[in-house]
Amino acid sequence: MRLSITPDFAALEIARDAWSEPFWQWGEQGEVRMPACLCCGAFRWPAGPFCPSCRTQEVEWRPAGQARIHTFTILPISGEATKVRMPTLVEFDDAPGVRLVSVLVDADPDTAAIGMPVAIDWLAASNGKVPVFRMEATGDRA
């Protein structure tokens, strides 16, 4: 059986700016929050200086809710027959319009499917924690 890898992010330097900083701060607490416009409520991603809907600057960081697979790809790893890397794009129940891309880890690629709910794990990088996706625990693992 093939299994998707959990990359080692220990050496990864997270590039941040003033607008994205709260995302990483919430991540330190293991929570995904996304920036919503204080004026019209529209989410924007990546975090940036203006609401593309109403051009307001201020945001509030709201809990994103359940993540679900929007689409994914499966990349072979050179010299590895049973290990793959799975870049995966998710949407969130409570942050419409936002898509976050990361890796789906520790998954059998043959069982991954569009629409599946995934949990978010935060793994250590050199200057913070990065979000990765994990299949939600099934009956026998719960």
Added chain:
Amino acid sequence: MGRKAQSAIVGSGATPYYFRGESAPQTVLELIDKAVLAAVADAGLHIDDVDGLAFFAFGFDTGMIIEQLGLKNVTFAHCVSAFGGGMAGMLDLADMAVSTGRARNVVCIGATQQVGRRVGQALGNFAASPDNIFHRIAGLNGPGQALALSARRHMHEFGTRREAFAEVVMASRAAAATRETAFRRKPLSMDEYMAAPMLADPMCKFDFCLETDGALAFVVTAADRARDRPQPPVYIAGAAQHGSCDWGRAFFWLGQTPEAFVSAGGVKVAERLYQLTGMTPADIDVACLYDHFSPLVIMQLEDFGFCARGEGGPFVESGAIRLDGAIPVNPHGGHLSEAYVVGMTHIREAVEQLRGTAVNQIAGARTALVTGGPAPTPMTAAILRSEP
């Protein structure tokens, strides 16, 4: 038909195409110089007649080109602000320049040389930023890996099959078989396609285009002077550019609207192009579509109205894009089978088709669509025509 054409391509020049890196020790500017000189000669002009330069995808060192070619009177040198998506927009710049008198003979230039770098890994080549850090975490190093996300979504929403991707590649190989300049001329079978390793599931190695080196150049002049040149003029019926936050940075973003996510980002530029020219998909005889990845050909056929959204798979599987099909696509073999020079080879093919000199000549071809690559905005496309 809409307005009369204001300009025409009167000269076409190219270097040989080289496999990735094999154009060294020539520099990319040397390749460009050679293509420009060839295009100018083809147009029956002298290099001193060149007074305009047009580029896309960040262009090249204009000052150095002017130095190396000894250009003395350049009154127009501009670049479309996009990646490969801006390719056809270069013709729009040239059209504007010659129709407003800013320049008389504009050379449109495109080239690529992959020495010490690969276009296929372009995403990983950029410095880390707050916006691209997630692509790094995900492991999306190249456009193909990121566009595989859209390909899977297209399959999910519309039932598009891998057999359709295969047909795009097989049609390309069949066309390239007779083309001397093509790198991949051996026919491809469905079994061979299905047995190929996946590079970014659902895309296998055959769904990825070539990585090659080369330079091409085209001389554009005003329509009323085009007939003075030795080659049959290939008129620019219209060239359009369009940018929208529906599409934005495309696969560098992944936040496109749901409709745009399963497209090649060309819907609005197609609308604008058809409006500008007064033409419709039914008026197009040959489609030269930017085929860096086979699923994106299917999406462009939908964007440009050759079939409805979601029907691109069955459309190609019906044989529609073959040389004898409803809309022949890339009779030169395109990026998938001939060579990849950031879309420029598609303009060359359109010119050859409309001059009547193409290797795989489509009988009676009078119009050709040329598209820029599905990539960050602006998206661009052009319709070329054998009559003004």
